[in-house]
Amino acid sequence: MNPKKGRVFSGARPTGRQHLGNYLGAIKNYVALQDEYECVYCIVDLHALTTVEDTQNLRQNTYDMALDWLAAGIRPEETIMFVQSQVPQVTELHTILSMIAPLGKLTDLPTFKEKVRENPKNVNYGLVGYPVLMTADIVLYRSNLVPVGIDQAPHIEFARELVRTFNHRFHSTALIEPQMKNTVIPKVLGIDGVNKMGKSLNNHIELAATAEETSKRVSQMVTDPARIRRQDPGNPDVCNVFSMHKIFSSNEEVEMINVECRRAGIGCVDCKKIFAKNLNNHLAPFRSKRSELEKDPQAVWEVLHEGARRARVIADVTMAKVREDMELPL
Numbered sequence: 240m241n242p243k244k245g246r247v248f249s250g251a252r253p254t255g256r257q258h259l260g261n262y263l264g265a266i267k268n269y270v271a272l273q274d275e276y277e278c279v280y281c282i283v284d285l286h287a288l289t290t291v292e293d294t295q296n297l298r299q300n301t302y303d304m305a306l307d308w309l310a311a312g313i314r315p316e317e318t319i320m321f322v323q324s325q326v327p328q329v330t331e332l333h334t335i336l337s338m339i340a341p342l343g344k345l346t347d348l349p350t351f352k353e354k355v356r357e358n359p360k361n362v363n364y365g366l367v368g369y370p371v372l373m374t375a376d377i378v379l380y381r382s383n384l385v386p387v388g389i390d391q392a393p394h395i396e397f398a399r400e401l402v403r404t405f406n407h408r409f410h411s412t413a414l415i416e417p418q419m420k421n422t423v424i425p426k427v428l429g430i431d432g433v434n435k436m437g438k439s440l441n442n443h444i445e446l447a448a449t450a451e452e453t454s455k456r457v458s459q460m461v462t463d464p465a466r467i468r469r470q471d472p473g474n475p476d477v478c479n480v481f482s483m484h485k486i487f488s489s490n491e492e493v494e495m496i497n498v499e500c501r502r503a504g505i506g507c508v509d510c511k512k513i514f515a516k517n518l519n520n521h522l523a524p525f526r527s528k529r530s531e532l533e534k535d536p537q538a539v540w541e542v543l544h545e546g547a548r549r550a551r552v553i554a555d556v557t558m559a560k561v562r563e564d565m566e567l568p569l
């Protein structure tokens with residue numbers, strides 16, 4: 240096996256059963272990164288608390304997400320996959336870093352402003368400190384690369400500055416300045432063809448859905464709005480079904496649809512049937528692995544516990560150095 244190029248960290252909130260948007264936007268990349276990098280993937284339940292008021296589904300959502308990640312190809316024998324709150328050192332590092340984090344910068348970050356706009360009645364202390372906790376997540380595990388899209392770039396820049404401030408102030412080398420691994424995160428539209436795919440809008444296609452359920456969801460997808468009757472020529476360039484064909488269908492099929500749609504040679508019903516067939520074929524190995532894993536939920540939890548054990552070993556090394564360099568009492 241080739242030596243790995245570095246350690247990648249990524250975290251995602253526990254959102255339960257994953258959908259096609261999660262798969263194309265994150266999971267597929269997570270799986271691919273394992274070939275070249277040492278990967279640390281964290282289910283960030285503490286981050287979820289900044290916006291979730293009712294925690295009753297948190298445990299189930301964590302399990303469902305872990306199950307889908309494993310079924311999609313995360314390899315726990317190599318990759319460290321764990322739950323954020325099961326490594327308490329992260330909250331210690333968060334507290335330490337919060338003492339040197341400039342409040343003005345935190346409240347200036349675009350994501351903070353967005354969250355305030357979305358939920359003005361729940362602007363809590365944790366929400367302001369979210370990027371500090373994110374920095375703690377990354378640096379605690381001595382990760383040097385974080386795969387993020389352009390919208391997350393300010394957070395990584397903030398993390399880098401915070402690390403520099405810490406190292407400078409305490410004459411320390413305890414924390415590694417992370418690099419951003421530029422990642423194209425596609426915006427996957429939901430079956431409404433307008434909004435980003437997500438559960439809240441019920442416009443998603445669940446990875447764990449049966450082949451029949453998936454075909455039904457695909458049949459409900461909105462296509463070129465100007466194509467009203469079967470004999471109207473369509474425009475694949477504005478059609479979400481066509482975007483999906485480009486990911487899941489063969490080059491020949493994509494070319495055929497590109498030509499036939501424009502001259503009304505193929506109808507949307509048949510076009511969607513081809514997509515549904517290809518999507519179901521693509522997801523067949525995922526579904527079969529998922530039903531195997533589902534037979535033993537305890538084994539899924541054990542993967543997370545073992546991941547947390549391995550993460551704590553790295554965290555202890557970092558925190559010992561942090562405490563020493565800050566001259567905290569022994």
Ligand code: SF4
Nearest residue numbers: 473478480500507510
């Ligand atoms: S034929 Fe296919 S690509 Fe063309 S509008 Fe219908 S669903 Fe979209």
